[in-house]
Amino acid sequence: MRILVQGCRQALSLLLAGDPEIWEITCRTVAVSGSATALSVLVGLPLGFMLAMRPFRARPLVVSWANAGMGLPPVVVGLWVSLMLWRYGPLGRLGLLYTPVAMVLAQAVIATPLVAALSMAGLQQLGERVKLQIMALGASPVQAVWLMVREARYSLLAAVMAGFGAVVSEVGASMMVGGNIRGHTRVLTTATVLEVSKGNFEVAIALSFILLVLAWGITFLLTVLQQRNYRR
Amino acid sequence: MNITRSRQLELLALLFVLVVLGAACRTQDEVLLATTTSVHDAGLLDELLPRFEARTGYRVKPLVVGSGQALALAARGEVDVVITHSPQDERRLLEEGVVVERHLVMYNHFVLLGPPEDPAGVRGLSDPREAFRRIAAAGAIFLSRGDSSGTHVKEMELWKAAGVSPAGAWYQESGTGMGETLRIASEKGAYTLADWGTFLALRHQLRLEPFVRGGSMLVNPYHVMAVNGARFSRVNAEGAAALVQFLLSEQAQAVIARFGTRQYGEPLFIPAAGLTEEELSGGGR
Structure with missing residues (x-):
């Protein structure tokens, strides 16, 4: 209990002091x-x-991939991306x-399967009639796409939020492919893991606060964007 | 109008990606160093590496992993330099020609820790083998790293020397780093083996007492090795050689010698450039 109170207090003072490394x-x-x-x-x-607009033979398969991909474990992604990017892996030359x-x-x-699957669901919700209506009103293909996006904007922004939320909070893949290198690839989640392992709970608590506020703040902006015409 | 706005957004996003790409692609003067948590977590690298970077202009990227993983990365030429504490595996890599240089940088000692109640009665023992035998006989919980780190390898060595094959409900593996393992051991009231530096750094948060420490059997030597540039074309051999040379320099050794004295009251590592392993085990406390 003591560590919790003390940790929160120290976390606050760290935040207020505006530590340059935490900021970075x-x-x-x-x-x-x-x-x-x-x-x-x-x-x-x-x-x-x-996936929403074009029927093609492999569609059910691709849709199932996208849906299953929403639950793709970050560590698995981290492992496979590492395998690809190793110096002596297929893309090793790039030194990435x-x-x-x-x-x-x-x-x-x-994030891609999340965005794909959720935006597909949102667009499908519009149904065939909206599409036909738009085309019947003489929209060019580009205009039609844009109108569809507008019509489905709530779902599409929800898809973007889900994608951002998933990646900003994951630690496994970032740790594996980034290496948690100070001043280079250290992000809030990997830094939190490190500080916990070093026993610096106050710093870890401070980092977790920032992460929560950040995840919420960005989602808040997107929500405002999503809901701004709601009253209409 | 709306379409142009979406174009703008896309362009912005692309720009974002490009900026990150550009910032990341200056890789020529980088030295990739794989090292163990015990060297990194206490903050020693933060003292050493900026000095090296200022002196040579190289940029070091430290990957903090267990010794087992560090050596595995070296074996595939994925890193340029390794600092580890797993002598047997290190010697094997040297023989195989994976690394070209192997030098003792510093050392400290392993320590057998346990709950203050000491259910296995190992307090006061000086022989770690006897202590391990008593823990096994008492069936007291022992928490192993279980991750092929240098500490884990040492622990397996000690079980073997003690003539015990650890198995059963009392023998548990954490599969995590040293700091995390210490915390779990403290919570569970378990015995565990740790390097003295990590224990010292976390001591005030732990309910663990050091029981067996020092002695030639518990010497914990850290070696630096440069990965063979002739064998792996993508290894930065010059940068690796420069870093090895720096770590053995008087400047770096002096930093190691005083590192931790202010914060923990004693140094976490003892500089040992120029010494051999034999000299260490012979002259251990």
């Missing part, structure tokens, strides 16, 4: 997980579109392992 780790966390989420949207959203880029890639792999 926080910024890196946003950059890495933000990039990974952006990447997963670039891949996952078109994929979700395709233990860099933030490797973390972005691994996290994007984790």
Whole structure:
């Protein structure tokens, strides 16, 4: 009990003092997980579109992959991305392992099925009639896509939030492909693990606060974006 | 209008990725160092590496893993330098030509820890083998690292020397690092083997007492090794050689000698550049 109270107090003072390293780790966390989420949207959203709009023979298979991929364990992703990026692995030439880029890639792999599966579900909800209606009103294909995105924006933003939430909070893959290198690949989750193992519970508690606030803050922004036209 | 906005968003996202890519792709002067938690967690590397970087211009990326994993990474040429405390496996890598240099950097001792009640009655013993035998006979809980780390390898050596094959409900494996294992042992009231440095650093948080410490059987030598650049073309051999040389330098050895005295009242490691393992085990406390 004592450690809890003491930890929280010290955590607060660490936060208020604006420790430069903690600040740096926080910024890196946003950059890495933000990039990974952006990447997963670039891949996952078109994929979700395709799955929702285009019937093709392998569709049930791909849909089941996307749905199962929502539960992809981060450590498994970390292991496989590591295998790919090792110096003597297939992509070893790029020298990406233990860099933030490797973390972005691994996290994007984790988030993409989430974005794809959830955006597919959201778009399917619109149904065939909305699509036909849009086309009947004379929309060009690009306009049609944009209108569909607008119509399904609640679900699509929910998909983005789920993707970001998944990657900002995962530790296994980031640890494995990033290596938790100080000043280079250390993010909030890996730093928390390290501080706990070093017995610095106060710092770990401070980091966990930041992580919670960060995850909530970004989700809050997205929620505002999602709900801003709700009253209409 | 809305379409251009989505384009802008996509561009922004791409830019984001590119910035991160660009920031990460300066890899030529990097030295990848795999090392054990005991060297890193107390903060020794944070003292040593900036000095090396300032002196040579290399940038060191330390990967903190157990000795077993560090050596496995070295064996595949995935890292440039390793600092480990697992002498048998290190010698094997040297013989196989995976590493080209192997030098003693520093040492400390392993210590057998346990709950203050001491259910196996090992207090006051000086022979770790006898202590291990008593723990096994009493069926007192012993927490093993179980992760092929240097400490785990040492522990297996000691069980073997004691003539006990540890198995049963009393023998448990944590599968975690040293700090975490100490905490679990403390909570469970278990015996465990640890390096003196990590124990010292965490001592005030633990309900564990040091029972058997020092002696030639419990010497804990740390060696630095450079991975063979002739064998692995992607290894940064020059950077590795520079780092090895630095760790053996007077400057680095002096840092090691005083590291921890202010915070823990005694140094966590004893510098040992130039010594051999035989000299260590002969002259151990």
